[in-house]
Amino acid sequence: MTARRSRLLLSWALAACALVTAGCAGEETLRDTLAKAAERTQGAQSSRVSYEMRITSAGAPETIEFGGRGLFDYQEGRGRFTFDFSELGAAIGQSGGEMEIIYDSLVVYMKYPAITSSLPDAKPWISIDLRALDNTEGGDLGALYQLSGNDPTQYLTFLRGVSDDIETIGEEDVRGVPTTHYRATVDLDAAADAVPDEEAGTIRTSIEQLKEQLGDDSLPVEVWIDDDGLPRRTRQDITLEGPPQVQQRVTMELYDFGTQVDVEPPPSDEVTGLQQLLEESPQGD
Template sequence: MELSVRRSARTRTIGAGFAAVALATGAVSCGTGEGEESPKMSPAAAVAEAAKNSDDITSLRYRMTGQVPEEGRIEAEASMRMKPTVAMSMKMTALDQGADGSVEIRLVDKVMYIGGNAGMAKEMDGKSWMKLDMSALGEDAFGGAGNPVAGRAEQNPAADSALLTGAKDVREIGTEKVDGVETTHYRGTVTLDTLRDSLKDEDKATREKREKSIEQYEELGVDKLTMDMWIDGEDHTKQFRMKGAADKGPLDLTITFLDYNEPVSVQAPPAKDTADLAEMMKELGGS
């Protein structure tokens, strides 16, 4: 009986960790900046320019708030480096899950660390971090599909900013200040079918990046998104919002960008505080 309860608790702990991975690396956009206003462009051209500029971002820091399927209301703040190597640090709170709703995620040298709270320590013999070596994942690990956990963790979050370019109805809403920065607000709606259709004329690298973003929404059961983008005077995205109806509840996320191309350093947790997730899954009978 005690073993069964312990396995159940560890299973919930692992599940919460993977939910955090999905949130950390999906549904986020590009950067921010301040400067003189660019020449007036059409709404579609302005959105396309901001999406293009996201390719040059080497690091960013952002704040995320809103509601996601199953997890409910969330708040998070993260830093991510894309070049020369990928690294990420995120602190996230699921507001509807009480004292154990906070989690921290770090990605260092292709190793993901999930944890940093007392609830996890209680279920892992006092160790407060779970470790997942993504470089060791096989093709069928954690659901297959070419290592979805690893793929999400290492994906440049700027990729989602390009999804609004697939909308046929992009329009300007007006000018607004976001965190003290003057921006122009745009809105449009997209379906996953039209997004895929819009990739036909893109190069291979662009198609692959955007396809990964589309797959994330498919897994949530979302087939249509209302998307808002706030673009600053340097043609970068200052804020991004996406809304849609998913299979297991509403999706409504707002991402505000605090800075970009600033140094990002992420350290692995102390080894003494870390439990190997692969070993935990072996104990549970997983592969």
């Protein structure tokens, strides 16, 4: 695999992961119900998470579908996920395979043999220190910024910017749990303004990156909320401006709230830092 193809596959995988979100009491409005989804998820401590992704690209012969699953502790900022990129790799003429991601607060670890196997003396894991992303050189890091939220469901926080034009679709079960299905639009500028200062760094950067890719400051979303106000499913159908233009559908489901999460970072002797990887990776074809 050439260096250019390796970086292309890495970029696709990171972007995919990044896009890797009820009833209510009192006087709470529909907008409040959606806007508080992130807060209530945090309050639930932890959950399992699954993703289904579908990508259609201009000029591509067919739609690419893939997914992933894992679990996350929202209080500690720790979790572990596995994604299967076999179909994605085949679409660009490469072996995709599985990618593992470990979230350990402000450090993300990625294990992706399709990339590291092509690099000399590469270690199994790549570490990404979120505090150092602004100072990292070596290419377009937009996908990394989107991946970088220490909470992989951070786009639930985007719902803080949900507008008032909320449509109630109806009652539906998600994994056997009764929910109400809503369709709404998020004002991304309002979402950025609503993020507390202590959470602002990577989330606001992710929002700016998303706005740039969308060519718009609004994001259509669908959310399924249960009787406790917890989001059980979210879906986004978005178009990313190219070239090439890409249509993406990302569906996320949250379940088994309160599940135990036991996650440890990989051994240090199995890890290469992102900056070191970029410095050592050849830049040619």
